[in-house]
Amino acid sequence: MGLPKYIINFDELTDQLRKDLLRLIDDAMKDKYPQLDTGDVKALLSQIEGLLPDEKYKGLKNKIEQFILGKYTGVQKVHGALLDIPAIISDYKQDFVFDKDVFLTGLHLNQTGWKKDDRYSLVIDKNKIIDSATTKEIGEHKYFNTFYKINANTPVSFILHNNSGNSRQTLIDLEYLEGKEATIDPEAPESPDINDIPNDWDIAVRIQWEENSPCDVDLHGIIGDMHVCYWNKSYDGFYLNWDYREHITNNNPEIISVKGYYNKTLEIYVHDFNGEPLKDPVNIKIYEKRLYGVILLKEYNIKVENSSSLGYGICSIDLKTKKITDIFVRKNLFE
Known part of the structure; x- marks a missing residue:
């Protein structure tokens, strides 16, 4: 077993990669675009921008520029x-x-x-x-x-x-x-719900909490070593579709959806992220999509208090049989 290594200077790792990338660009383009001068990297990038067919590709040029020149600009x-x-x-x-x-x-x-x-x-x-x-x-x-x-x-x-x-x-x-750009996250529907889930799914879990509340209630889904929540919103076939930080400016639910994983179990937890008190129980609904439509499998109303950082276990769902089992336990979701 070799000794563990600690990277002190990341430039040592990227310098050779930059050189290789420049060589590949030069080799790929010198026959097709002989007028390009690869001796001047900035001039090359400017000419690449001129060759791009649409404004939406200009962001790609900016990313190439940042990587090749090895610096942040702004x-x-x-x-x-x-x-x-x-x-x-x-x-x-x-x-x-x-x-x-x-x-x-x-x-x-x-x-x-x-x-x-x-x-x-x-x-x-x-x-x-x-x-x-x-x-x-x-x-x-x-x-x-x-x-x-x-x-x-x-x-x-x-x-x-x-x-x-x-x-x-x-x-x-x-x-x-x-920076030079403004990255725009894809817009969710104005009032998204189960019928607005953009991906294919078998099981969906929906959580709703009281209106006009500053409380940030988070939905967590766990399948094996995969944990979907606000800091990691998707795996292949396993999604946190929408996450909201309060119910002052909106009254939208959070939804987790799953497609496949038929030999696995989905565990559902709820967490009061910002510790704001809730007067009313939170509502959790579990849906299954079948050939003839969407059906409600089970519904919970859970009182969530804000005196602990532990999450609330709600249920486990066998993704093959669709059997739902209560798991009313508290769990540290941040380990």
Whole structure:
């Protein structure tokens, strides 16, 4: 068995790949387009752009350019915010949203009234990039060795965990490179439901919770070592079709759908992601698609409390026989 290796300089891995890619481009195009000058990479890329038949292919040129030239391009910018924290033990959040794709390069944090118990997190589209880090008395700056790509209109949330209950002012600066494009995620139907699932499916699980609620209820599906949820929305034939972060601006359900896996079992869990209280039980429905239409197999109404980070087990579904078994247990879904 060889010794494990730790990569210090990723450029060493990509330099040869860039050279090979340039050679392949040169070999492939010199006979068909002899007028192209491959001695100047930037000029070559400009001519490639001119050859592309449609505007939608220009984004491909930008990606090739970024890889071949081995650098990130964009305008360096800083977006700052000030949080006025009261003397109350709670979590306090500041959201940042960008209208273009950005590369996050760093985070600067400073505050008054430092206490050793306080923590902070940085969450990008519900993925924790910084998880409950300790605050520093004299402020700090975190550099991202690998710039973090953030698509346009994706929320970036700074969260101060005021565990001490001390009042203070917290200053946050997000440093980033503003990119050239705005990646648009495919739009869901205005009010998506079971009949709007875009993929083929045998079993679908639908969760709905109360209207006008800031609560972010998440649906989790597990088949063997495959876990579908907000941070990993699909495998082949296994999908989280829609994920919503609140029910203030919408009242849409979350849906998981499965096609195949007939020798497997699907486990369903529910989790209160942001800890907001719910007055009413959440509603879970399990559907099967048959040749003559969609039928409801089973329905649950589960009271979900927000005092624990554990998820709620709902049921397991045998994907061959469609037998549904209750699994009313609590589970750590983030292990």
